[in-house]
Amino acid sequence: MSANSWQDFRSQAARAPARIVLADGDDDRVREAASKAQSQKIAEPILLTSRSLKDKDRWVQVLLTLPKYKNLTRAEAESRVSDPLTLGCLMLREHEADGFIGGATRTTTDTLRAIFSIVGLSPTASTLFGFFMIEAKSGQLVILADCAVIPDPSPKQLAQVGIGAAQAYEFFTGSPAKVAFLSFSTKGSAEHPFVEKVRKAMEIAREKAPALAIDGEWQADAALDRFSAQIKGVGNSPMAGQANVLVAPDLNCGNIAYKLVQRLGGCRAVGPVLWGTAQPANDLSRGCLTEDVLDMMALTTLQVQKSNVLEKTAHAR
Numbered sequence: 186m187s188a189n190s191w192q193d194f195r196s197q198a199a200r201a202p203a204r205i206v207l208a209d210g211d212d213d214r215v216r217e218a219a220s221k222a223q224s225q226k227i228a229e230p231i232l233l234t235s236r237s238l239k240d241k242d243r244w245v246q247v248l249l250t251l252p253k254y255k256n257l258t259r260a261e262a263e264s265r266v267s268d269p270l271t272l273g274c275l276m277l278r279e280h281e282a283d284g285f286i287g288g289a290t291r292t293t294t295d296t297l298r299a300i301f302s303i304v305g306l307s308p309t310a311s312t313l314f315g316f317f318m319i320e321a322k323s324g325q326l327v328i329l330a331d332c333a334v335i336p337d338p339s340p341k342q343l344a345q346v347g348i349g350a351a352q353a354y355e356f357f358t359g360s361p362a363k364v365a366f367l368s369f370s371t372k373g374s375a376e377h378p379f380v381e382k383v384r385k386a387m388e389i390a391r392e393k394a395p396a397l398a399i400d401g402e403w404q405a406d407a408a409l410d411r412f413s414a415q416i417k418g419v420g421n422s423p424m425a426g427q428a429n430v431l432v433a434p435d436l437n438c439g440n441i442a443y444k445l446v447q448r449l450g451g452c453r454a455v456g457p458v459l460w461g462t463a464q465p466a467n468d469l470s471r472g473c474l475t476e477d478v479l480d481m482m483a484l485t486t487l488q489v490q491k492s493n494v495l496e497k498t499a500h501a502r
Contacts (some may be wrong), residue, residue, distance in 0.1 A: 189497060190324070190326050190358075191320070191453070191455075191476075191480050191483070192322060194226050194480065194483040194484060194487065195356070195479075195480070195483045197415065197483075197487055197490075198227045198228065198483040198484075198487055198490075199225060199226045199227055201490050202227060202229050202230060202486060203229065203283040203284050203465075203485065203486040203489035203490070204227050204228070204229045204281075204282045204283045204284070205222075205228040205229065205230055205231065205235060205282065205283065205284045205285070205286060205482050205485055205486065205489075206230075206231040206233060206273040206276050206281075206282035206284070206285050206286070207219060207230055207231065207232050207273070207286050207287075207297075207478075207482075208233050208270045208272075208273040208285070208286065208287035208288075208291070208296075209233075209269070209287060209288070209289035209290045209291070210232030210233045210234040210237065210267040210269065210289070211234045211235060211467075212289050212290050213278075214289060214473065214474065214475045214478055215232070215289050215478055216232065217475045218475045218476075218478035218479040218482065219232055219282070219478075219482075221475070221479050222386065222479055222482045222483075224395050227320070227479065227482055227483050227486060228284075228482045228483070228485070228486050230482070231275050231276070233269035234269065234270060235267075235269065235353055235380075236301070237269060237272065237418035237423075238272060239268050241263060241266065241267075241386035244266040244272060244275055245259065245262045245266055247275055247278075247279060248262050248265060248266055248271070248275060249262055251302065251303060251361035253302040253369035254302070255318050258372030269287070269482050270287050270291060270295060270296060270299040271299050271303065272298060273285050273298055273299075274303035274304050274466065275303060276302060277303075277304060277464050277465075277466060278303055278464070279484070283465065283486075284464070284465035284466065284467075284485040284486065284488065284489045285300070285304070285464070285465070285466040285467070285485075286466075286467050286468075286469060286478070286481055286482065286485055287299070287300075287466075287467075287468060287469065288467075288468040288470070288471065289469045289471060289473055289478065290471065291466070291471075292471075293306050293315075293333050295467055296468045297333070297334065297459075297468065300462060300468075301313075303347055304454070304464050304466045305315060305350040305462070305463045305464065306461055306463060307336075307461055307462060307463050308463070310349075310460075310461030310462075311345055311461075312338075312342050312345040312346060312349065312461060313334055313410075313459060313460070313461040313462065314330055314331035314333070314334045314335060314345075314346045314349060314350070314459075314460055314461065315330070315331060315332050315333025315334050315456060315457030315458065315459050315468060316328045316329060316331065316332060316350055316353060316456055316457060316458055316459070317329050317330075317332050317443045317454045317455065317456035317457055317458075318357070318452065318453075318454070318455045318456060318458065318480075318484070319443060319454045320452060320453040320454075321448060321450075321452050322450075322451060322452065325429075326348050326429070327409075327428070327429045327430065327431055328350050328353060328354045328429065328430045328431065328432070329361040329431045329433060329439060329442060329443055330346050330347075330349070330350040330353075330431070330432060330433065330437070330439065330460075331346050331432075331433065331436060331439050332433070332439040332440050332442075332443050332456065332457050333436070333439075333440070333457035333459070333468060334336060334436070334457075334459075335352070335435075335436060336435065336436045336437075337435050337436070338386075338434075338435065338436075339382075340382050340385035340386040340389055341386075341389055343366070343382070343383070343386035343390075343432065343434065344386045344387070344390035344393060345363050345388065345390075345393075345430040346432055347366060347387075347390045347399065347430070348390055348393060348394045349396065349460050349461065349466045350362075350364065350395050350398075350430045350432060350460070351364050351394070351430050351477055352460075353458070353460050354430050356487075356491065357484065357487065358429075360400065361400045362397060362398065362429060363423075363424055363427050363428050363429050364390070364397060364398060364399045364400070364428070364430040364432060365400055365401060365403045365424055365428035365430070365431055365432065366383050366386055366387040366390070366399070366400070366401030366402055366403065366432045366434075367383070367401070367402070367403060367404070367405055367408065367432060367433055367434060367438070368380050368383045368401065368402035368403065368404065368433055368434060369404065370383075370402050370404065371402065371403055371404045371407050371414075371417045371418075371419060372402065372403070372417075372418070372419055374404075374417065379434060380402055382434065383401055383402040383488045384401065384402055386401070386432075387399060387400070387401035389404065398423065398424065400422060400424040401432075402427070403419075403424065405431065405442075406431050407419055407425065407426070407433060408424065408426070408428035409426060409428060410426050411425050411427075412426070413426070423475035428441075443456070444472075447450045450475075450484060453477075454470075454477075455473075455477050455480045455481055455484070456468070456469075456470070456481070457469075458481070458484055464492070465485050465489050465492060466492065467481055467484070467485050469481060497499060
């Protein structure tokens with residue numbers, strides 16, 4: 186992808202703007218992004234604030250029909266629907282919005298809790314994870330996952346993250362994914378249970394998705410820089426310096442890595458995009474900028490466009 190990737194995403198989104206509910210409508214960054222999205226026709230923003238709740242009785246009834254909330258008292262339900270995170274997810278579930286974005290002023294835990302309990306997982310998804318779209322100064326665009334959801338994934342979960350992240354890369358960019366399972370070891374340069382977990386994950390991923398370009402275990406420099414790969418004895422691999430999907434071994438690594446490249450490396454990092462939800466619903470880092478919110482709206486709109494196409498195809502069968 187070129188340095189114009191984000192403009193490409195915005196232009197694609199503008200072909201069919203989606204109704205995106207924003208749960209942090211009191212935040213200046215979110216309000217400014219909503220205004221830009223509207224003027225650029227990237228999305229039709231629906232800003233929620235602490236004063237947004239209308240038709241309280243209706244939303245209380247909707248909430249109480251959900252399995253995880255059916256035992257709430259009336260007072261507890263009223264309190265929950267007053268939370269913009271809960272209200273926004275209910276609006277998405279009831280098709281009063283096409284996509285949801287929260288988290289600019291709330292923790293990922295709060296945001297995920299609302300999404301998990303109200304929106305839920307896609308029937309075809311076995312693992313929900315969050316990734317960041319990272320753009321280097323060179324314009325190179327890579328996906329780093331998981332940065333938001335699973336603290337200590339099993340080899341099977343890690344394999345599913347790798348396969349899902351490859352699907353996400355190809356979905357957003359239209360280019361083939363090259364998946365590197367990251368470790369502090371490159372192809373046996375070190376031995377440790379942490380390394381063995383990554384190897385097992387890579388083997389499972391290869392078995393489940395044999396058509397994907399997948400390799401591991403790789404150190405990050407070898408995956409991103411051909412010279413480093415050559416020095417480490419893997420320069421002949423087609424993955425050497427060519428990876429565009431990076432699978433972190435655990436949430437510590439993923440979360441720390443994206444923040445370091447963002448704050449010290451000067452890279453753009455937009456996310457976490459959530460992959461595997463029943464409807465398009467995404468989180469934001471509390472350190473996000475206005476442009477990050479705007480680009481997340483574009484990515485969410487693209488997810489909505491794709492889901493609409495799939496729905497029409499299903500109905501036509």
